Amino acid sequence: MRNLADSGMEIRRLTGLDPGQLSRLVRYGRESLGDAAPDEWMLPVIAAFGYLFVGRIDGTIAGSAQVFRCRQEGDLYMDAFYIRPDRRRRGMGRAMLEGVMEHLSLEGYHRLLVTAAPGNREATALYETAGFGEVEVLEDFYGAGRQRLLLAAPLTGGGGR
Numbered sequence: 531m532r533n534l535a536d537s538g539m540e541i542r543r544l545t546g547l548d549p550g551q552l553s554r555l556v557r558y559g560r561e562s563l564g565d566a567a568p569d570e571w572m573l574p575v576i577a578a579f580g581y582l583f584v585g586r587i588d589g590t591i592a593g594s595a596q597v598f599r600c601r602q603e604g605d606l607y608m609d610a611f612y613i614r615p616d617r618r619r620r621g622m623g624r625a626m627l628e629g630v631m632e633h634l635s636l637e638g639y640h641r642l643l644v645t646a647a648p649g650n651r652e653a654t655a656l657y658e659t660a661g662f663g664e665v666e667v668l669e670d671f672y673g674a675g676r677q678r679l680l681l682a683a684p685l686t687g688g689g690g691r
């Protein structure tokens with residue numbers, strides 16, 4: 531779909547998963563996101579009915595993100611975005627985020643929403659440089675004391691949806 535020359539990363543949208551891809555993505559997700567990782571019941575659903583992106587280097591998956599439509603027309607929500615631990619800090623997170631946002635804007639969506647833990651400096655710094663701004667603080671979002679920051683970025687270049 532797109533080859534991001536600087537990082538060497540190729541971004542692909544997967545619409546279905548073979549058994550090997552599914553087990554690898556479950557494992558990679560757990561390594562980066564722990565209990566919050568999408569499991570073997572969720573990943574195929576997102577691939578078939580939402581957007582499942584992977585970023586590959588030399589044919590090997592280095593990161594992933596899943597996106598689905600919100601009730602609000604034109605809005606999308608991105609979840610489970612990660613770069614595998616041994617590939618971080620080499621520009622791949624930025625390349626993956628920019629590639630995903632470009633793909634979604636070309637599909638005509640207007641806005642991408644994400645949430646992040648307030649203490650997740652890696653993620654919040656990356657989101658800020660990619661044009662995300664804070665919308666609100668969601669108290670107790672994942673249970674008592676588990677606050678999240680809701681962030682949003684415009685998807686420019688879309689054809690309108």
Ligand SMILES: CC(C)(COP(=O)(O)OP(=O)(O)OC[C@H]1O[C@@H](n2cnc3c(N)ncnc32)[C@H](O)[C@@H]1OP(=O)(O)O)[C@@H](O)C(=O)NCCC(=O)NCCS
Pocket residue numbers: 562563610611612613614617618619620621622623624625644645646647650651652653655656659
């Ligand atoms: C967040 C994440 C995807 C960043 O991936 P990455 O490939 O390391 O990011 P990049 O190398 O492209 O860095 C892009 C920017 O992110 C920020 N960043 C990344 N790692 C950082 C760190 N350890 N400390 C501070 N800022 C950091 C910086 O702004 C950086 O820009 P810079 O290199 O110009 O300083 C990665 O750390 C990750 O997978 N974390 C675990 C899962 C997660 O938290 N996902 C987000 C859920 S909301």
